[in-house]
Amino acid sequence: MNTTTDKQLEPLASPDLASSAYMVLAMIRDGFDTGYRIKRFIDRAATFFWSVSYGQIYPELRRLEGAGLISGRDVTESGRRRREYSLTAAGREELDRWLSDPAEPAMWMRNEGILRLMLADWEDEDVVRKNLADLRRVTQERLDAVRGLEPPRERGRRIQELGVRVMEETLRWCDETEERFG
Amino acid sequence: MNTTTDKQLEPLASPDLASSAYMVLAMIRDGFDTGYRIKRFIDRAATFFWSVSYGQIYPELRRLEGAGLISGRDVTESGRRRREYSLTAAGREELDRWLSDPAEPAMWMRNEGILRLMLADWEDEDVVRKNLADLRRVTQERLDAVRGLEPPRERGRRIQELGVRVMEETLRWCDETEERFG
DNA sequence: GTTCACATGTAATGAGTTACATGATTCA
DNA sequence: TGAATCATGTAACTCATTACATGTGAAC
Numbered sequence: 131m132n133t134t135t136d137k138q139l140e141p142l143a144s145p146d147l148a149s150s151a152y153m154v155l156a157m158i159r160d161g162f163d164t165g166y167r168i169k170r171f172i173d174r175a176a177t178f179f180w181s182v183s184y185g186q187i188y189p190e191l192r193r194l195e196g197a198g199l200i201s202g203r204d205v206t207e208s209g210r211r212r213r214e215y216s217l218t219a220a221g222r223e224e225l226d227r228w229l230s231d232p233a234e235p236a237m238w239m240r241n242e243g244i245l246r247l248m249l250a251d252w253e254d255e256d257v258v259r260k261n262l263a264d265l266r267r268v269t270q271e272r273l274d275a276v277r278g279l280e281p282p283r284e285r286g287r288r289i290q291e292l293g294v295r296v297m298e299e300t301l302r303w304c305d306e307t308e309e310r311f312g
Numbered sequence: 313m314n315t316t317t318d319k320q321l322e323p324l325a326s327p328d329l330a331s332s333a334y335m336v337l338a339m340i341r342d343g344f345d346t347g348y349r350i351k352r353f354i355d356r357a358a359t360f361f362w363s364v365s366y367g368q369i370y371p372e373l374r375r376l377e378g379a380g381l382i383s384g385r386d387v388t389e390s391g392r393r394r395r396e397y398s399l400t401a402a403g404r405e406e407l408d409r410w411l412s413d414p415a416e417p418a419m420w421m422r423n424e425g426i427l428r429l430m431l432a433d434w435e436d437e438d439v440v441r442k443n444l445a446d447l448r449r450v451t452q453e454r455l456d457a458v459r460g461l462e463p464p465r466e467r468g469r470r471i472q473e474l475g476v477r478v479m480e481e482t483l484r485w486c487d488e489t490e491e492r493f494g
Numbered sequence: 495g496t497t498c499a500c501a502t503g504t505a506a507t508g509a510g511t512t513a514c515a516t517g518a519t520t521c522a
Numbered sequence: 523t524g525a526a527t528c529a530t531g532t533a534a535c536t537c538a539t540t541a542c543a544t545g546t547g548a549a550c
Contacts, residue, residue: 148537149424156431166501176430179423186538188503210546212501229432230439235425235446237454238510241361242331243417244471248358249338250411252467257412264417272419285434289426292485299481303474330509348529368510370531391518394529420538 147224149236150182154190155217155225158200163214165191175279175286177272178293191215199224243268255311266304273297329406331418332364336372337399337407340382345396347373357461357468359454360475373397381406425450437493448486455479 157168165187172182191213194200199221202213217225243265250257276293279286339350347369354364373395376382381403384395399407425447432439458475461468 149422149427150537153427153431164501165503166499170500176427179421179426181420181422181538183539184501184503185505185540192503208547210500225431226433229428230436230442235423235428235443235450237423237425237450238363239361239421239423240331240363241417241419241421243419244361244474245331245335245358246411246417248467248471249335249407250467251408252465254412260412261417268417268419283434285430285432288485288489289430292426292482295481295485296478299477300474303470303477307470332509346529347531348527352528363510365511366529366531367512367533374531392528393518 147228150186151190151194152225152228153180153182154187154194155199155221158215159217159222159225163216164212166212174275175281175290177275178297194221259308259311262304262308266301266308269297269300269304273301329410332368333372333376334407334410335362335364336369336376337381337403340397341399341404341407345398346394348394356457357463357472359457360479376403441490441493444486444490448483448490451479451482451486455483 153172154168157171162168162171165184169182169184169187172180191200191202195202195215199218200215201218202215205212205214243261246261247258247265250261252258273294276290276297279290281287281290335354336350339353344350344353347366351364351366351369354362373382373384377384377397381400382397383400384397387394387396425443428443429440429447432443434440455476458472458479461472463469463472
């Protein structure tokens with residue numbers, strides 16, 4: 131988004147798939163091979179910049195399979211069924227292409243906690259304090275989730291580090307801001 | 313979002329209006345009285361945690377007017393027409409109610425820049441460097457936009473401070489991460 | 495025996511974007 | 523005279539959520 135004019139962004143070089151589809155592709159590449167496992171990983175590791183729901187992920191897996199980018203097979207192990215996917219050559223290619231294409235990265239953030247704080251009447255200390263506490267709590271929960279991971283690769287550790295720092299900074303800000311109401 | 317179980321969130325205490333509607337209400341309360349002015353302000357001040365498009369804002373203004381929460385009048389000044397809104401008593405009440413209600417603040421972030429970095433193959437230095445540069449650039453642009461503001465109220469300054477710190481932290485992370493590829 | 499973790503899926507709905515269309519004024 | 527700013531608006535679309543539905547196995 132351009133913040134000073136109405137000029138529109140360049141169109142994406144490849145609007146074929148949504149970015150969530152590429153996320154799924156990469157997760158499968160990395161060994162998170164069922165919908166359940168992908169969601170669990172994203173919820174833990176990417177919670178501060180990405181999210182996904184089952185209502186999105188299962189249809190997406192079927193679509194990607196239909197497009198020949200992944201292939202799935204049903205596995206039944208001790209009574210439990212799951213559908214395991216693996217990346218096809220075409221899927222690998224499409225993922226690599228997207229990762230190196232020149233699209234402007236979309237940053238689409240909605241932090242209702244911060245919004246509420248911005249909209250609140252700061253004369254009303256109770257309201258500010260309450261919303262500050264809510265923002266703090268949710269941020270702390272996510273920080274704990276991210277900290278609880280032990281990412282195997284350098285890549286994962288760097289991303290984890292970014293999340294930890296950003297969320298720690300947010301918590302510090304919450305504490306400082308609350309002190310001013312002391 | 314609960315990150316370790318599938319437990320669903322508590323339902324919102326008041327699902328009547330979307331949070332963007334409350335944003336609009338508060339902007340009008342604060343004197344940003346046309347769709348254009350609201351968007352411009354949000355693009356500048358809230359860019360790191362909120363965004364809005366005209367396709368959303370103009371229908372929303374009409375809806376809120378229809379619901380009696382704001383009232384609008386056409387103003388023509390030196391040939392240019394605009395529609396100025398003001399908050400009604402009912403609108404003020406609804407806004408205050410929302411700000412003090414006990415809803416879990418939704419944090420719905422999609423930072424495609426970070427996602428790309430997480431998904432990239434870090435053996436491929438060119439791809440990582442390119443995505444790092446993109447993330448850096450977009451973050452820097454937003455930081456500049458936020459820094460360029462001179463918010464009149466303590467409230468605005470605090471929110472600005474949060475944005476500056478979070479984005480500065482992100483930039484530092486980008487630089488450090490890039491250095492490792494030196 | 496009940497809760498938690500594992501596991502997959504659909505239908506209805508909604509929020510928000512993108513693309514398009516229009517037009518005046520101001521400033522270089 | 524052309525670009526930027528001010529200004530409003532709609533239609534088509536897409537992405538993603540929420541709520542619902544179902545079932546197994548393991549642990550307490």
